[in-house]
Amino acid sequence: MKKKLIKFYPLIPVFTVYILLFFIGKNVPGMWQLVAMLLFYCALGQAFNIFLGMTGYVDFGYVAFMGVGTYGMALAITRLASIEELGIGIIVAGFALALLMSTLLSLAVGAVALRLRGAYFAIATIGVNEGLRFLIEGARIWNGSEGLIFVSDINNILGRDTADALMTFWADVMVLVIAALAAVVTLYYMRSKIGYALTALREDEDAAKVMGINVTKYKIIAFITSSCFAGLIGAASWALKTPYVFPPEVFEIQYTIEAIIIVLLGGAGTLLGPVAGGLIYGISKYYLAVYVPGFQLLIFAPIIIVIITLFPEGILGMLKNRFQNTGLAHFII
Amino acid sequence: MEVEQLTGNLLQGLVLGAVYGMATMGLSLIFGVLRIVNVGHGAFIMVGAFITLWLFNAFGINPLLAIPFAFMFGMGLGLIFYYAAIRKLRNAPELATLLVTFSFGILLEEVVKFIFGSEFRGYNWIVGKVNLGVTVLPMSKMYACFGSALVALLLYLWFNKTRAGVAMRSVVQDSEGARVCGVNVGGVYAFSFALGIGLTVVSGVMLTMFIPVGINPYMGGGYTLKAFVIAVLGGLSSPYGAFFGGLIFGLIENGSYTLFALIPGVEPFAMTRFLSFAMLLIILLIKPTGLLSTK
Numbered sequence: 001m002k003k004k005l006i007k008f009y010p011l012i013p014v015f016t017v018y019i020l021l022f023f024i025g026k027n028v029p030g031m032w033q034l035v036a037m038l039l040f041y042c043a044l045g046q047a048f049n050i051f052l053g054m055t056g057y058v059d060f061g062y063v064a065f066m067g068v069g070t071y072g073m074a075l076a077i078t079r080l081a082s083i084e085e086l087g088i089g090i091i092v093a094g095f096a097l098a099l100l101m102s103t104l105l106s107l108a109v110g111a112v113a114l115r116l117r118g119a120y121f122a123i124a125t126i127g128v129n130e131g132l133r134f135l136i137e138g139a140r141i142w143n144g145s146e147g148l149i150f151v152s153d154i155n156n157i158l159g160r161d162t163a164d165a166l167m168t169f170w171a172d173v174m175v176l177v178i179a180a181l182a183a184v185v186t187l188y189y190m191r192s193k194i195g196y197a198l199t200a201l202r203e204d205e206d207a208a209k210v211m212g213i214n215v216t217k218y219k220i221i222a223f224i225t226s227s228c229f230a231g232l233i234g235a236a237s238w239a240l241k242t243p244y245v246f247p248p249e250v251f252e253i254q255y256t257i258e259a260i261i262i263v264l265l266g267g268a269g270t271l272l273g274p275v276a277g278g279l280i281y282g283i284s285k286y287y288l289a290v291y292v293p294g295f296q297l298l299i300f301a302p303i304i305i306v307i308i309t310l311f312p313e314g315i316l317g318m319l320k321n322r323f324q325n326t327g328l329a330h331f332i333i
Numbered sequence: 334m335e336v337e338q339l340t341g342n343l344l345q346g347l348v349l350g351a352v353y354g355m356a357t358m359g360l361s362l363i364f365g366v367l368r369i370v371n372v373g374h375g376a377f378i379m380v381g382a383f384i385t386l387w388l389f390n391a392f393g394i395n396p397l398l399a400i401p402f403a404f405m406f407g408m409g410l411g412l413i414f415y416y417a418a419i420r421k422l423r424n425a426p427e428l429a430t431l432l433v434t435f436s437f438g439i440l441l442e443e444v445v446k447f448i449f450g451s452e453f454r455g456y457n458w459i460v461g462k463v464n465l466g467v468t469v470l471p472m473s474k475m476y477a478c479f480g481s482a483l484v485a486l487l488l489y490l491w492f493n494k495t496r497a498g499v500a501m502r503s504v505v506q507d508s509e510g511a512r513v514c515g516v517n518v519g520g521v522y523a524f525s526f527a528l529g530i531g532l533t534v535v536s537g538v539m540l541t542m543f544i545p546v547g548i549n550p551y552m553g554g555g556y557t558l559k560a561f562v563i564a565v566l567g568g569l570s571s572p573y574g575a576f577f578g579g580l581i582f583g584l585i586e587n588g589s590y591t592l593f594a595l596i597p598g599v600e601p602f603a604m605t606r607f608l609s610f611a612m613l614l615i616i617l618l619i620k621p622t623g624l625l626s627t628k
Contacts, residue, residue, distance in 0.1 A: 060372065138602075308418070
């Protein structure tokens with residue numbers, strides 16, 4: 001029994017952080033905005049880590065999945081707004097559509113890109129966000145470059161008070177739930193056959209293949225899972241918090257960059273890493289925006305270079321070495 | 334009328350394509366020799382554009398004279414980046430070099446934004462126009478086109494006629510074999526990386542002739558994507574393949590613009606940007622080693 005439980009110890013620090021964040025945000029006045037941002041970055045890091053961290057493949061077009069998820073929620077709300085009796089169910093429909101759309105996109109991109117190795121994979125993904133953005137603008141899909149604005153739709157269907165609570169509070173709680181869910185899935189993958197296969201693939205893809213591991217299958221599993229979480233984050237954090245969607249904003253490459261920074265800073269392929277990375281990145285971004293607005297990336301770009309060349313294992317890698325063979329080792333993974 | 338317009342546009346596309354080709358040669362060279370994908374490619378093009386802008390606006394220096402300066406600057410930048418990070422990552426997993434070159438790109442963008450600000454800028458270099466019957470081209474674009482072709486030719490001669498060029502090709506074929514034959518492989522890596530970046534920065538000078546008011550720290554992103562389409566078209570590891578890939582890409586881009594403009598309810602500019610992405614996926618799907626390669 002104890003052996004079984006020990007498997008789930010690493011979730012304790014993750015959930016502790018999330019619960020602490022929630023209570024700080026709820027009880028300390030004026031903190032909710034910062035907490036919401038931290039939750040967003042933790043969720044983003046955790047979602048991206050499932051693919052980048054576990055497979056060692058880089059998806060430079062990752063933000064496209066968030067964008068598509070945002071569109072999923074936006075489309076559900078604008079198109080179903082006339083059905084009054086749907087009520088809060090419209091949000092459920094929105095998440096379902098976001099999930100469906102990000103899954104479809106990940107299948108389409110994965111079908112081409114995941115047949116390719118390393119560098120070629122990265123090249124294939126580099127234009128996904130730009131390509132989608134220009135397709136939506138160019139072919140005037142979903143209102144083209146004018147975007148979708150659905151403040152009034154949300155207000156009509158949910159009532160003004162519920163809509164306000166949703167936008168300012170419940171949307172962030174949903175991000176928290178998504179982040180927690182991503183942590184559970186990450187740990188489940190790590191402790192199952194999928195995780196072992198992905199570790200083998202990350203270390204030596206040819207050897208893994210020779211050993212009879214169906215590498216493509218596991219790459220696709222990780223890719224789709226990671227993309228679905230991105231879609232959900234987009235739907236919760238972008239569509240619900242700011243009820244409009246414009247193509248240039250939701251396909252902005254900056255969010256891919258941020259996801260990469262968070263995962264590397266914390267430690268790629270670890271469970272706690274993205275949480276640590278998300279907290280550090282979020283807090284420093286928040287305060288840098290106050291003191292030196294507009295220069296976060298100027299500071300973070302050299303930091304990534306230093307991490308990759310000198311500390312490729314990130315913060316968690318260092319902590320792991322430090323607490324090896326102590327009781328804490330069970331919690332740090 | 335439409336046929337004439339199409340021929341005119343295609344001719345413009347060919348002129349632009351030569352510059353596109355040159356802008357991709359550095360990427361292919363670095364991939365061919367070091368097996369590293371420079372994901373920050375577009376940012377180096379942007380640096381070239383800003384060098385031209387700065388020299389022209391501050392000192393009134395002719396953009397053509399900016400070329401040697403841009404080349405030296407690019408080589409220096411390449412050497413710094415090589416010794417600062419790339420050299421340590423020679424045997425690291427691919428993930429590391431992808432992310433490092435990506436970070437180089439961000440770093441350059443942010444430094445340029447810090448110095449010059451993020452608004453769109455441009456310069457005005459008037460050297461007359463040339464009438465080609467179906468279309469009128471500014472002389473500056475012709476200079477850029479011929480300049481690019483000249484650079485491609487020089488690179489070809491250098492690769493085939495000099496000892497250093499042959500050494501470099503030997504490293505491409507078999508780095509262990511080259512080492513055994515007494516080639517300084519580490520030096521070749523450093524020089525190739527610097528040369529690749531130098532060429533890319535020079536291509537930024539050429540490209541400014543096509544975008545009179547489009548110089549901005551974040552202009553590189555679109556060119557990174559285009560360069561990858563072209564590089565994959567030409568076989569990714571061959572600089573000459575890249576040059577011809579550029580010509581083809583220029584033709585397709587300008588030709589498709591004319592065709593998209595005929596479809597009602599479609600924004601042709603955005604659609605050509607989408608097309609370059611679609612082409613990338615299609616080529617990778619059909620033949621990842623490149624349509625122009627013999628392998």
